[in-house]
Structure formats: structure tokens, C-alpha cells
Amino acid sequence: MNRWIGLGLAAALAALPMVASGQSLLDQLEGTAGHAPPSPGLSALEGTHGHEPAAPEEPILCAEGQVCIEEATQLPLRVLPRPFSHVYADRNADPAGIRIANVPSFHPLYVFERQDLDLSDAADPAGWYRVGRTRAEADGWMQARDVLEWRQALLVSYTHPGGPIEGRNPVLMFRDYRDLAGLVDDFDMAGRARALYRAIDDGDAPEQVVSMEPQRFVDITRQFYVLPILEWEQTQIDGDDARLLQIAAAVPGARGADTLDAAEYREQARVARVDGAAERRSDLQADIVFVIDTTRSMQPFIDMTRDAVASTAARFRRMTDDRVRFGLVTFRDSIEVIPQLEYDTRNWTPELVDSATLAERLEDEVRATEVGSLDYAEEVFAGVDTALQSQWRDGALRFMILIGDASSHPKGHPQNITGKDEIDLRRELDDAQVHLHAIHLLDPRATEDHPIAEPQFRHLARIRGSRDESAYDSVDAFDDRAFYGLIDSVANGLIERLATTAGEHEPVADEELPPLETLTTVDRLWEAALVEYLGRSANPPKDIVAWVLDRDLVHPVDRALDVRVLVTREQLSSLAQALDQVVQALMRAEVTQAQFFEALQSVSGQAMKRPEDLGQARDLAGTGLLPAFIQSLPYRSDILSLNDEMFASMTTEQRSQLEWSILAKLEQYRAINEQVDAWFRMNDADRDRDMVYPLHLDYLP
Template sequence: MPWKTEHRERSFAHTFAFGSLLAASCVLWMPAAQADLSELEGDHGHPSQTTGTPSTPPAQPIDDGLSCPGDSPCIETATQLTLRVLPRPFSNIYQEPVADGGAIVQANPPAFRPLYAFERRDIDLREGAEPRGWYRVGRTRTQADGWMQAKDVFEWRQALLVSFTHPGDPIEGRHPVLMFKDRETLQAIVDDMDMAASAQALYDEIDRGGTPEAVISLEPKRFVDITTHFYMLPILQWSQTQIDGDDVRLLQLASAVPGARGADTLQTPEYREQAQTGRDTADQGIEDIAVDIVFVIDTTRSMQPFIDMTRDAVARMARNFSERTQDRFRFGLVTYRDSLEAVPALDYLTRNHTPTLVTAERLAEILDTDAKATRVGSLGYDEDVFAGVDAALRQSPWREKSIKFVILIGDASSHLKGDAHNSTRKDETDLRREYDDANVHLLAIHLQNPKAAEDFPRTLQQFGTLARIRGNPSEQALEQVDTAQEDAYRRLVDRVTAGINTELERTLAAKAPVAPTSPGSATSPTVPGTPPAETPEVLSSVSGIWQAALIEYIGQSANPPKDIVAWSLDRDLINPADRALEVRVLVTREQLSSLAQALDSVMQALMRAEVTQAQFLESLQSVSGQAMKRPDDLAQAQRLADTGLLPAFIQSLPYRSDVLALTDEMFASMTAEQRAQLEWSILAKLEQYRAINDQVDAWFRLNDTDADSDMVYPLHIDYLP
């Protein structure tokens, strides 16, 4: 097996390494947009706990790197993080550190739901699966509830977990994650010369109703989105190998769903039935499906003919609605131009013409009366496309649980991140990540003026990233048309609007959505039902985003597994190039707020250093020293990570950050463009933190007694500085 390499073992507390901003100053492991489990690296020295044969050498008794005052949770002295533990299923909380059945305070506390640890007594983890000692634990920071045996909990020192990726369509998408009883069985499959065949045999056995001895459970075939249906898959330990030269990880995971109890295994009929329900099959509720479409249109000088043709296409779409679809669609319109600082006569940068989503007929009227192209020229050919895309996401009054689309229509690229005229401080990768988190899908139409051919590559790269089809990143919902061929544009926009209507008709007629026969197919097959007598050919771009959105919609009725400990691969077992799990960090509102405040100070220091020609750390001391608990740390620091400015939870996370590594020497050696990129990247993250904080429904309580400040959000690790 020449493509397999020597394995490396790590416990859950060991390092994730991620490159981010400064290629000139630090090795870039991979682009920030792809940061994930493939970037595990390093060793923080915390002992591992296992449920089987330990994969690491026996640990010495845990070193007391904790301060446990008794009346409040233990604090890890190096990071100032509170110590939390994850209860195993069917454990108990006792009144005293004695396993006396008559002194049980709480039997079977929710499995893998974090508890605060107030005290550790006689802890010894050298026995691997049977650690000795006791933890005094509590659901809140203010009061301990009792004692738990060390063998009944896992220490969870970093709030790292994984989530399932979007699985893609039922035919070409990835396979569900299998959850194995032990690492050895999973390792044997990964090491098999015909890994795909070994894995396929397990899937086939499960599909036939069998229960492979080595498989505990599996991910539901339908998509369970952690941002809308919160669950926890904390990493307990992991090992590393390679497949075809690509790093992959074998992960031991716990699983928990707040508010739900009971182990979900293949032996559990109810769970098995719902987990095996295909992502092309909907439960009750598909009859209520609704569709929101927001157009984002360039209204600079060259765009008026295309605005008019879009208006006509929307009007024709309205006339073609059936009784089943006419009340399900609502529309929005956001228009954009360019920087008013550069050209004040442009009148506006972005405008939301639909503070309330409207009918197709009303949108046609708005396009006719309000969405007029300016007669004033922009400063250059590129425009602030990203401002329009950002405004559509944040300002549109999306309906709850609707399928959400943005149709971007423009003839020029957007200002790059770092350009003074880029008002959002973001790029296409930032916006694509935010669209994914919001379950909004974008189709882009690039109007190509042959006179501006030099702008095509940048526009196609930006529009293509924005229009990436979720669950199938190699496919893009991107259409191109020559501006000289107005009839071609008219036909294209008709096919886009009619195609979405047709897909909705098919979904309602079949009462069970189906996937396209293959990527890029022109039409989607139907299942028995009463589809429209004549259905127009559907563009593959429309079909692709419809299927991706529909899989998310159907997944609302799926439930992730809970109350088990198992081993899984972070890739598709049959197609290892497909990522199955991605890393997130669980943050509280308080932590996100403190991170934002710290980054704001870093931003001020960067700008001050630029103006005064002072060293970066000297500027940082001047803008933030008085607000720090230990200002001497800043004066003695050699790099940003040593200043004590950033929240402790960030410095405790096992990932590599070029921002944290920033030194005076690195800052001095950076070009003006690199400094601008750094500043704008930080500003983009600050805007993202603000947006996340404002999303009321995005925050979750792990325990019913948690205060609002302790509510959590599963932050994608790419959002970290």
C-alpha cells in the first residue's frame, strides 16, 4: 500500500493547524476556505481517554494545571478556561465521592452534555478505559450538583467539535458517515487495498436490513444542518493516516442532542428507520414549501436593457404560475452600483427595493419604475458587487423555513478585498461561507462585454465561488451570456425563472423530490404523480441549486445520532476526496464579544502603526494596555499571541493562526498590500461576528438553566482570526 503512510496518534486536546492570512510570513497549509480536519497537527500534552484499547501510551497521572477554588469551576491556569466534562450514558451524579446507590443525586444525566467541573479528587488516567478518581460537577457556573466517577466522564478542555457536511444529491453526493465500535475495524477498512469495496459491503448490508457487527450507528442520509438543528459531536481522540497522499483522520466522537435522550444505534428501530430515509424523500410538510427569490442587479450605466428584460421575464413567470405555485413565491430586489466616495453622482451604493418580499407582479412593477440604471459612469470597470450580494443576504426579509435563492446579474467584477472601494471588506469566499450558514443559494449570470474581456477571469472566479453548489463544490450555478446577444439573455433569464417554477411544480406533484440523473443533466426525472403536462427543459445550474436547497429543506425532519461513542473517518469511505466532517468551535456570546473587542484593538493598533510608523506591538500597547488585566504581558510580548489581549479560549485552541503569530519583524517586512489585506480580513471577521451575534435563532442553550451569555454557537473554525 504505497499510498498509505505511518499513522500518528493524538488525543482530542491536540492540535489543529490552519494557515490563514500572511503567505509571506508563515507556511500556508491550505487556503482558508478549505480549513478542516485535514489540518490536525502538534501535541498539547493532554492525556487521552478511550473506550477501548488506548491508542496512545499510558498517560502519567494528570498534572495539576488547574486551579479549583471550590465555589466556582476549575480554571486551566495556562488558558483561563473553565474545565468541563462530558458524562457518559447511564452514569450517575452522587451526593459524595462514593458510588453508593442510595446517595444518587441524579441518575443518568444527559449524555455528553457539558458539565462544569468544580473539583477533581484522586484523578488517575493511567488505566485508559478505566480512569480512577472523582469530579465534583454542576450544570451552572454558580453551584455544584454532586460527584461523578472519572470513568463516567470525558474531560473536554477545548470546545472543538465536528459537524456533518452537506451531503450533496442522492446520486452523486457523498455516503453517510458510518460510526464504528472500535478504531481497529475502521483502520482495517482504510488500510484495505480495495477500501471502497470493503465500505460498500457494509452499506449494502445495512440497506438489506442487516447490522454489521462493527458498526454502531450512522449519520442520517438526509442532511442535518448544525446551524439550524444543533447537535454536538465533540472529538475525544483521533489518529492520522494518508489516502492517495491526502491526510485523513480517524476520529473518536461522542454524540449528543440537547433536549433528547437515548442511544441511537442500528439496533434502535426508530432511529434506523429515519436514518435510512433517503434525502430524496420528504416527510410531512413538503406541501407547505415556499420559495423566496431575491434578484441582485447591477444598475450601472450599461445595464438598462437587461433590467428591462429581467422585468419581462418575471412578468412572464407570474403569468405561468399554476394554482399550486402562485402563492408560494415571493420576490425581492437589491440593486448595486459603486462607491459614492469615488463618484457621488451614482446616488447610491446599494438599495433594497423590497423591505417586504412581494409578488411577481409587484416585482415587475418595481423593476419598471424604480430599478433604473444610472447615466453616470463608474470610476473604473469593476464595481462593488460584493456590497449588493451582502445586502441581499442581510437586508432581505426571508421567510422562515422557505427555500431561499439569490439571482445575481452583473457585467463586471467586484473590487477586491483591501481595495478602498470595497465597502464590505469581504471577498467571495467570505460571502459564500455566510450564504452557506444562512442556507441561501446563489445563481450568477455574467453578462460579458467583449470589450472588457480582460475582466472576465476575475469576474468568473468571483461569480463562480459565490455560485458554488453546496454539497457539490466542483459544480457552479453560473451562466454566461454575451451582452451583444440580447435575445440570448432574454432566453436565459426566462429559463432561470421558469426552471425554478418547474422544479417546484415537480416537487409538489411528486410529493417526494428527486435528484437529477447526473451532474449537468438538463432535466430532473419525476416519480409517480401528476406533473405539469409540459415541463420546459431545466438548466443544470437551476436544477443543481434547487436540489441542494431541497436537501436542506427535507433535512429539517431528520435527527442526528445521540448518546453514543464511536469511531468515524472524516472523509467519505468510498470517495475519500469528499469531506464528510468539518471542524467547529463552540463559543458563547461572552467569548464572541471578547474576541471582537480584542480584534478591534488589534485593528486600531495596525492603523496607528501605519500612521505613526511605530512598531506594531508598541502601538498595540498604547491603544489597549489600560484595558488589560495584565498590561506587563503586553510590554514583554514578542508576538500577538503573547500579549494576553486575545481571549484565553482562542489561545487554548489547537490551531495555527498567522494573526496570533504576528510580530514586529513580520509587520515591518510586510508590503503595503499585505498590510491592507490583513486589516481588511480582520474588519471582515468583525462584521461577521456582529452578524452572528445579531442572529437570535442561531444561538442554543446546552442546559435549560444557562444564562443568555452562556448560550453557544457552533462557529466554523474559518471564522477565527
């Protein structure tokens, strides 16, 4: 194994790799429209992988009465208290001088001062930290042996585990690095891991396993927890990079170590992901939003969708009245390019409605346009983006049914009005817990568009927790019977599964209605949504330090952990302001034929403390324009390597796509900032400005 300990230390950003023959430069920047590169996850983290020693400790600046700052990153220095630790009034571990007893484990504290530190013996460090729960003032002193320095706000989150049969296994948390490393190095890693899971299922927790992720999914964007990365080591499993991570575990506002020795935690962690009849939930609801292309030739499909909704009302009268609400978003093309289209997207249901109301609107109001487009592609991405902003009900399972016969304009195209593509929207669908089923109408007269549209539709319809499976179905656009059967099976299939799960009576029978076809794609989509819903009752482990693998121990191809970075609103805002200036510079350079850095200096120079850094920088990372915390993170970012030579070599289309990529991130930052419930307090005493959001690495520039 190649080992690199000390993730908390600053690491150099990767240089942009050489451009392979036949590969566009932009492919190496952000990925191109029409295909989805793999999520970077932990593979995006930088490191020396054991070939070089860890970097020396960055200087810490501590001013009287103020929080200590890391000089290189300008981030406040924080520590994570170990279990059963105390804050003392003075630098004296006298029980009589305890100011705060039994500080919450692994809840970050700000450092105001460091005295007499000697960290040469990691097992028994000496010295003291003056700490505080807020930036405003210090609370007292903690011994160095009682805390862990946490330099970067990197943490991991559990991935969606998938279903109970084909999904991944829960993360096992090992007491000691050597136990996990020995397992990973074993030729029969999968067999040994299965034995550990069997022992846990039998109630006989293995000595080397301190705790375990619950079988049920705990979504960090809904149930906030903290898994800071303390150390890590890279290895390879079957030729694929994997990482062993030492993590701490904390849940704000909760106390007590959750180990497999604790009966209460062990029992809740072992509760099955989905448990058949035991999971009949009387409070279960579902929201279903249709996203429909209303360009020319789509009127028959609009009518058949209306009939399918009417079929839903006939089959499930009580269900659709009480439990199900519907939405409708239609899309066409850019009205800036073709004003006669009247709209690019329209939300016909500002508030979600019942099935009868939806059928009426499909009958009376929604019509396909008679105006033609400039090309075959439409604004599919804009339709999905608008539908994401629907007034979803709290607690309801959320579904979209996308119906279209054409691809969407890629990022950077003049008719792409959102600046987003299927990759951007898939991230937003996941964060919003919205599950999309795509119905692709295949027009035999447009076969050249099918290879473009299908990857877009498939990626949008990717089933959470699966390896490569999508809720994607295609049908001949001239086979009306086949389309009606498909839309009927999708819409009614979701509600039938709702009825079964909720323990409702059998659906109302109607001899005139054809039998409902069972679709595997609907089964898998429902299962993924139900796993999320049932996971709300699970509690993640807390107050432990352990070693974990970022992959499934039995099936290492499945990623078990994703990397995130905690950002405050202030940090997100400063990042957005910097990226906005980068976009302005890209646009100005394109118009004036200036070099990129020359344009960047004209746009940003007055806003910078040291504008001369722009002229001396070799790449965007060296300009000092972007927030220091971004440059301190040990992850690969090719955009930060942008320089004059690279910009000069890009085509007009590549520059446009780069602009749209950054604009899409800016739009995502805005949406995150406006989500009131998405921001969390690490400590109860934190002010609003110190609230944090677990930003996925994919959202970084």
C-alpha cells in the same frame, strides 16, 4: 499511520511558514481576492502527528464553590457523562445516595472539584468529580469512570452531503478504533465500505458499526447537536491528509442511544435523501431575490429581467401568488468615491413581494445610472451582502439570482465598502442556507476583467455538497436573446421545480411563451436546497461514543466532517474586542510609521492586566491580548504569528487587505451575535450568557 492521541491537551500554534519565491506574504495570511483557498476544516488542526509525545496535562485551578479553570486557557473544565451514569450526593457509589439518576449522556457538566483522581488506566480510571449543570452550583459527585474530560470546546459537524446520486455517503460510526483503522488501511477500502453500506440497506447492520449519520442532511446551524472530539489520529489516503476521530454524540434535550440495532433509528437514518414522488410537500415555499448591477449599460438587462418575471407570473399564476415571494437588490459602486451614483446598494423590497409587484418596480422605479465609474469593477460583494439581509421567510427555500457584467472590488480596495470577498460571503450564504445562481454578462470590450470576475462569481455560486460545481452561467452581453432565454430559464426553472416537488397542477400553458429550457445548474441548485429542506425531518444519532473518518469512506476526496468550536456570547465578544484593537493598531502603525507592537501597546495597554506582555511578545499570539481560549485551540492561524518583522515587510496594499480581513470577521461576529435563533443551550438550566454557537474554524482569526 501516524497517531497523536489527546486532542483535548493544549498544542502549540504553528509558526508562519517561509514565504515561497514569488508568493506574497498576505497569501500566507488570509488568501488573496480573486481566488478561493480550500477551507481549512480538519486540516487546520494542529498536532504532533505521532512524532512527539502528547503534551503533559495543563494545571487545573479549583477554588471553593467555583467552577474549576484550566490555567493555560482560563476555560471552565467540563466533563461528558457516559450513558447510564449517576450523580451521587457524596463520594460513595451507593444507590441510596443517587441525587440525579441516569444523567443525559455526553451533555457537558461543569467541574467544581476533583478528588483522588488516577487516570493512568484509561479503561478504568479512579477518583471523583464534583459536577454541576450550571456554573452557579454543584449538583453532586460522579465517578471518574463515568465521565470523559472535555478540555477544548472542539466538535465536528456533518458537511452538506450533496444529492442522492453524486453526493457523499453518510458517516459510519465504528465501535472500535481497530475496526475503522483496518478498513482505512485496506487496499480496497472503497469496496469494503460499499459492502457495509449494502448490509445496512438490507437491514443487516454490521457488528463493527454502532451507528450512522442519517442519509438526510442535519444542519448544525438549524438542528443543534454535539459531536465533541475526544481523540484523533492522522493518516493519509491517496496522498491527502485524513483523520480518524473518536467522537461522542449528544442532542440537547433528547435521550436514548441511537444505534443501528434500534429499529426506529435505523429506519429513519436510511430514509433516502430525496425520494421523488414521496417528497411532494404541500407546505413548500421559495424566496427568490434578484441582485442586479445597475451601472451604465445595464438598462436592457433590467428590462429583460422584468420581462422574465412577467413570464413567471404568466406561467405560474397560482404558484407565484401562494408559494413564491421575490426580492430585489441593486448595486453600483462606492458613493464615497463617486457621489453622483446616488447609492452603492439599495434594497427595493424591505419585505418580499409577489411577481406582479416586482415587475412593476422593475418597470417604474429601477433605472441604470448614466454616471460612469472610476474603473470597470463594481460593488458586487456589497450587493450580495445586502441581499443576504433580506426578510427571508422561515421555512422557505432561499435563492439569489446575481446578474452583473463586472468583477467586484477585492478586499482592501478603497471602493470595497464591506471589507468582504467571495470567500467571506460564501460562508455567510451557507450559514443562511441561501443558494446563489450567477449570470455573468461577458462584454467583449472588457475581456481583461473576465478572468477576475469569473472566479468570484463561481465561488459565490458554488453548489453546496458538490466538489467543484457552481451554479454559474455566462452569456454574451450583446446577445439579448441569449440573456433573456437564460434569465427566463433560471427564474422559471426554479419555480417549475417547486411546482413539481409540491405536487401542484401543471403550470398554466401560454402559446405565446417559448418552451422552458432545462438547465443543469438549476437542477443541481434546486437539489442542494431541497436536501437541506428535507433534512429538517432527520434526527442525528445521540448517546454513543464511536470512531469515524472525516472523509467519505468510498470517495475520500469528499470531506464528511467539518471542525467547529463552541463559543459563548461572552467569548465571541471578547474576541471581537481584541481584534478591534488589532485593527486600530494596524491603522495607527501605518499612519505614524511605528512598529506594530508599539502601536498595539498604545492602543491596548490600558485594557490589559499585564501590558508589559505586549513589549515582550514575539508575535501576536504571545501578547496575551487575544482570549486565552483562542490560543489554546490546536489549529493553525497565521495571523496569530504576526510580528514586527512581518509587518515591516508588508506592502501598503497587503496591510490594507489584512485590516479588511479582520474587519470582515468583526462584521460576521456582529451578525452571528444578533441572530437570536442561532444560539443554543447545552443544558436546559443554562443561563443566556452560557448559550453557545458552533463557530466554524474559518471564522477564527
